[in-house]
Amino acid sequence: MGEERYPIAKISEHWPVMIYLNYAALSPTRPEAEQAVTNTLAEFKHYLYSDAGIQWYLGKVLECRQQVSKLLNVTDPSTIAFVSNASTAHYIATRSLQWNPGDAILTSTHENPSITRQFKALAHRGVRIQEVNPSSPDELLCSMSQALDQHPFKAIILSHVSHVDGRIFPIQAISSLARKHGVRLFIDGAQAVGHIPIDLSQLEYDVYFFTGHKWCAGPLGTGAMIVNPRFLQGHSTLPVQVNVGETPQVNQFEIGTQNIGLIAGLAKACDSKYQEGVGTERLKKFRQQAKDLLGKRPGNKVIEWSGPQAPGILTIQGQPGLDHQRLVAQLAAKAGIIVKPFVGYPPDIMPAIRLSWAAMMNAQDFHRGIEGFAKSLG
Secondary structure (H helix, E strand, C coil), rough: CCCCCCCCCCHHHHCCCCECCCCCCCCCCCHHHHHHHHHHHHHHHCCCHEEEHHHHHHHHHHHHHHHHHHHHCCCCCHHHHEECCCHHHHHHHCCCCCCCCCCCCECCCCCCHHHHHHHHHHCCCCCCEEEEHHHCHHHHHHHHHHHHCCCCEEEEEEECCCCCCCCCCCCCHHHHHHHHHHHHHEEEECCCCCCCCCCHHHCCCCEEEECCCCCCCCCCCCCEEEHHHHHCCCCCCCCCCCCCCCHHHHHHHHHCCCHHHHHHHHHHHHHHHHHCCHHHHHHHHHHHHHHHHHHCCCEEEEEECCEEEEEEEEEEEECCCCCHHHHHHHHHHHCCEEEEECCCCCCCCCCCEEEEEEECCCCCHHHHHHHHHHHHHH
């Protein structure tokens, strides 16, 4: 909106190999997930929409729910609905509640723009949106507790991990607050699933949702929402008819014809992540190396809080007056190093630049990218 745009150069014109440090936005799809998409669609072609095909499809979806459930330790796989991305899951979840003028949502200043755009749409209908600033875990919980004591809220909608700088919100304590005040809790796990260990069997929530194309390295156009059975029992106002005899009840959130190939690709990516682990120690090592190099340079500031940080993200604020967007564009054009600029929100820590990496990333490429970025900062 009124921002200056900086062109990104083509690979072939300026650099032979891209050094990618933006895994928090989009990860390359795992080869085994791509193969699962291809194999599943090829097999489904033999059945299509026949009786045998319907049974095959239902069986495949059940198998995929079970694979995803292992990564998140979901006790009941039938509570998992497949959707196209986290934004869609959030849209379906919020629209499943009846919103009236005067209703209120409690959230944070670190939410993804695709989520906040939906907040703005609800605000036009008279819903009050109250943001708290997660400056530290204790201050976040104190602000949320005070807000809940002072005003009634219909829902808390919050990220598990900040997409801005990777701070991990105290989601267990927030869950307790929501339960105490009788408030719905929707959790955006887009930056958490596949990035940090998650055990949903130990967490009380109404809806937990995530996208497949980030830390799981699944196909684009995939995601899932895990819906608490209590939320399913009479609380959803979605005008979707569930066919008699169909299970699970969560299929009311799976609107329209689904791409079974993409679902299988997501499930395979989640299964691979479950089998190999999230790579926490390697991610932590990378983060510490990047922090040591970048954070100690004069004028640079590492953006983080006093609480836990996700290991695959480091956000840096450059010297005062630095044009962060221009720097990112020039870094891509001249060195093929891809990072993410943030400008304008949250206002107290912007502008800044986010770097993110995956456990599967080649260590040599990582170091070349970090060193090249450090050099560009001056």
